[in-house]
Amino acid sequence: MALSTPSSSSVRAAETVRSGLTARQSDPFGRAFQVSLWVAVLATVAILGVLIFDVVTHGWGVLAGETGDFLTGRLGSQPENSGLGQAIRGTFYIGVFVVVLTFPLGIAAAIYLEEYAQHGRLNSLISVAIRNLAGVPSVVYGILGLTIFVKALGSVTGPDANGRTVVSAGLTLSILVLPIVIITAAEALRAVPNGIREGGFGVGATRWEVVRSHVLPYAAPGILTGTVIALARALGEAAPLILVGATTGFLTGGESFLPDSLRERFTALPIVISTWSGRPGEDWAASTSAAIVVLLVIVFAANLAAIVLRNRFERGRR
């Protein structure tokens, strides 16, 4: 059209173009789409906000009251005389197991997959196995723990407690989070620029020397992030502990942090939360909320540490 317009009307043509380019385009569908995205985002954030607000307001009374007793006391039949001492101890030991067993094992496996493994049937089988293990429901790991650590190895994990001990729980959860550690550590190793490896090989370093001196230090923040997230996951898991036989009612003992007590019966924070959730009445709900706040503080602190580490790491690299 415009191309065939005689030059006498070119002023009018210019006017048309200008108005076409400057007019505010109405795009109701695009607007609506963007608004619905905002709604999705806000709803997600709001859910998180409501959840945290809900447990904090409900649990505040219990936490603000005699926090000392609540944090150190034993499990009881009434909300007033129930404390988290034994549960915190169990959760603490589970964390120790994960740190001591899963971190080195998972990082070593990741090093093999990223730095040593060549293409081959066995190695691809290993990576398929790891990816699938990451998707196995946690309750199935509980069945593994029940069969192997509680029943088959009960005489080792807890001769006086039918194997239903924090040792069994720690081993089970260490295995549960192993694929998470491997996958995140492998990602961190993959992000190491190849030039660093070549530089090492170029001056005659062995594979292990290159990994130890250059690859691991470079990947360390990323690996740490992944391991901390895995730790948080282990501390919050409850389903496998039910199968492994965490105590839900009364518990004698289970308070000592001495290694001897590892082969006694145990409980853990997520288990206590699960059990108390089912008890009727406002008081139990308040105690449960308070226990949740304690668990969330532990888990968030770990996640927060991971996020801060990663941000610092990304900033340092650019």
Added chain:
Amino acid sequence: MAVTTGTVSADDKAGSDPVFELSSLEVFYGEFRAVREVSMEIAEREITAFIGPSGCGKTTVLRCLNRMNDLIETARVQGSVKYHGVDLYDAAVSATEVRRRIGMVFQKPNPFPKSIYDNLAFGPRLNGVKKKSDLDDIVESSLKSAALWDEVKDRLKSSALGLSGGQQQRLCIARCVAVKPDVILMDEPCSALDPIATARIEDLMRELTSEYTIVIVTHNMQQAARVSDRTAFFTTEVNPESDRRTGVLVEYNPTSKIFSTPDDERTEQYVTGRFG
């Protein structure tokens, strides 16, 4: 075709044994043959340049000289590469020991994200140098031989990543020199640098020939003409059946001859800019 080196080694450097003898070297990546039948000898304390168009296999051949190709999983080598008479691909030979003697400088400067001092001390430490005074000496002498000492002597403890690109590349050369190698392989060492930094590295290469044998891959023909004693020209041949390109060695002669009166027509076309 592949030129015998007999004619080349008959000149003034005759008498010293060649550092490398390549005979019928072929490199495969999986099923794909990247380089075909390369035979040549590389003389001691000279600069040998590999030139040719992209994909002609010059970098592949260079990386065979210190077994850097081992790091590429699918790579497979046929024929032989002898280094002072020892077959580098002998089962008893360790790639690690090979690379200690035959160092490598890469296309992109790749200092370790550590201090300048630690970059240089890494190799010697691996090889058992522990005394601080010994390490200090090595760091100083390597930096001096890479013409970097004056620029960095006051900040040896600061990060190597803070250096300019040209300085980083000279640091990588110094890092290589620090393990007292016999040969330095350079894979397009100046391609990421500006002309001034390039000129400094070229000067440095000439100085290093007093002690080291240097093999350099370059895209830059003028660079080969300026710095090298001998030049090997590689090109690609297309297999009409599979349409795959394979690198071949066309001509290997003293640099002056390659750039004035080459034996092969393809070399002449390339160096005069009519091809490639």
Added chain:
Amino acid sequence: MPLARTPVNLEALRLTGRRAVAETLGRYAFFSAAFFSIIVSGMIVWSLAAETWTFVSQVDYSTLWTDGWFPRRGMYDIKTLVVGSLLTTIVAMLVAVPLGLGAAIYMSEYAKPSVRKVLKPTLEVLAGIPSVVLGFFALTFISPEVVQRLFSGATQFNMLAAGIGVGILTIPLVASVSEDAMRSVPDTLREASYGMGARRVSTVLRVVVPAAVSGLVAALIIAISRAIGETMVVFIAAGATGGSLFSVDVLGPGQTMTAAIASQAAGTDQVVGEGLTFQSLFFVGSLLFLLTLLLNLVADRFVRRVRQKY
């Protein structure tokens, strides 16, 4: 002086001593660590297989199709559990897919980097919330404050609230996998679309989403697998801990495969009951394992398709 030049011979080019030992030991140690994952897979299969076999070979098949799942009374109606898992998973996806996908599209295509920097950690915090917490939240907040207000017939323990809880748990998963898929779509495609004068919404819906569709399908499948495998929310909020009649009413209590396993193990020192009660736990576990394994393998396919494409 170890760095002096020595004559070159075969002996000199051999790696010896501590360095050679460390290299070999390292390789074996790292391989063993990686191989352990195959051992774990074997342990899972082994721990499920024996008792599952006992159950399958001894159970009276008529008890597998009865009025409900009451393992302590010898009623092993599998459809009760499968339908329970299916219903809660559908509810969960109705929550997680729109919210997770919406958040993903927003973060990948609309959000400024500064907004993204806040949003991503927020989702990670949500991802870090233990499922017991969501279970409690579903029971004490979602059920009375949302479900029972909207549907007067809803009971305190109901599958709808549990399903919503599971859905909230899977939002971050849907969001992060989908966002990865969309961010791996090259910018050149977006530029081509804008270059032709397309609006943002058309670019997103007609260029980016179709290009990322494999990854989005993967996100959905992974989320379904995760929802089926989620235990604690349903265990706490859906009721029916002792057993459940067959029911398709999401406003009433129900039981999933996962909650059935946990219920059987919970609260008692030993898993006791009629004949095969203990073994039925493993049977359900095997079913759950195979189902999630299948979903994960399919999802893996789709994820790899994305990787190959770009």
